Structure formats: C-alpha cells, structure tokens
Amino acid sequence: MAFAARLASTLKAGMVIHLCGDLGAGKTTLVRALLQALGHAGRVKSPTYTLLEQYEAGGLHLCHFDLYRFRSEEEWEAAGFRDEFNGRNVCLVEWPEKAQSLVPQADVEILFEILPSGRNITIRANTETGRKCLKLLPN
Numbered sequence: 435m436a437f438a439a440r441l442a443s444t445l446k447a448g449m450v451i452h453l454c455g456d457l458g459a460g461k462t463t464l465v466r467a468l469l470q471a472l473g474h475a476g477r478v479k480s481p482t483y484t485l486l487e488q489y490e491a492g493g494l495h496l497c498h499f500d501l502y503r504f505r506s507e508e509e510w511e512a513a514g515f516r517d518e519f520n521g522r523n524v525c526l527v528e529w530p531e532k533a534q535s536l537v538p539q540a541d542v543e544i545l546f547e548i549l550p551s552g553r554n555i556t557i558r559a560n561t562e563t564g565r566k567c568l569k570l571l572p573n
Contacts, residue, residue: 437555438467444570445472445494448521449563450538452530455546457502460553461528464544465498468526472496481528485513497525501532510536542567 445468453461466478472492481487481500489496497518510516510533519525519538530537541564547554559565 435463435467438464439471440572441567442468442471442492443572444567445492445524446563446567447494447524449541449567450519450525450527452537452540452543453526453528453546454530454543456548459546459548461546462500464546465526465528469496486515486518495523497523499525499527499537501527501529501537504529504532507533507536540564 453464455461462480469478469489469491472494474489474491476489478489478498479487481498482502485499485501485504487498489498499515499518504510516536525538527537527540530540539560541559541561543558543560545556545558547556557568557571559568
C-alpha cells in the first residue's frame, strides 16, 4: 500500500502500466491502494468478469483492465478497448500477456512475485514517460 501511494504521486495522463504476476500476487490490491491514494472513496472491484472498470480520481481517468479471462481479438474490438488507450487515460492492465499484440507497450511494468512471507515487486520502465515516472517515485 505504501508503494501504491508513492506511485500514485507520479502518474500522468496517457500512461500504460502492465501488472504481471501469478493469481493472488497483489495486482488488484495495488490498484485499490493506488485509487485510494488518489482520493477515490468508493468501491474498487476486480474487473475479472467485466474485463474493465473505470474510475475518476486525483484528476485522472483510470482504466483498470483484467485480461485473465480475455479470449479473442474480436472481443477486444467489440468492447472498444483500443479506444481507451487514447493518451488521456491511465491504463492499468493485469494479465497483458493474454492480449499481447493488442495492448500497447507499457510505460511501466510492475512484476509481482509471491515470497514465503510477503511479496516482491520489480519495476521496469520501457519508455521515456516510464523513466520520468520512476525518477519521480519518492523513496
């Protein structure tokens, strides 16, 4: 939760963040904590079945994708997901590997690893926007 609060302060409109890790690794928990840090007081539910939940918080429009149950390119197009990656939304994408060629490159990738006691998070910047985000990340 502390990491999510620090990350929230660095988000900029248009960012794409991939959240990678096994089931139960903490991807949705991070998104909940991130939204709370941005001032969202409402319920934050996992988009496991809807594939997408949208939120307004901290002056940003956030799209939370969970592609675990994603099945086809036709589903992507029919849902209009491509339109959400419009340079204005912050797109947080769980299971991006399920739609490899459809999901834009991540500015930031967050890799979750379950440890015997706790979690390990590895952060990778893939673009100049991502590098700027990580440079601004408070310690």
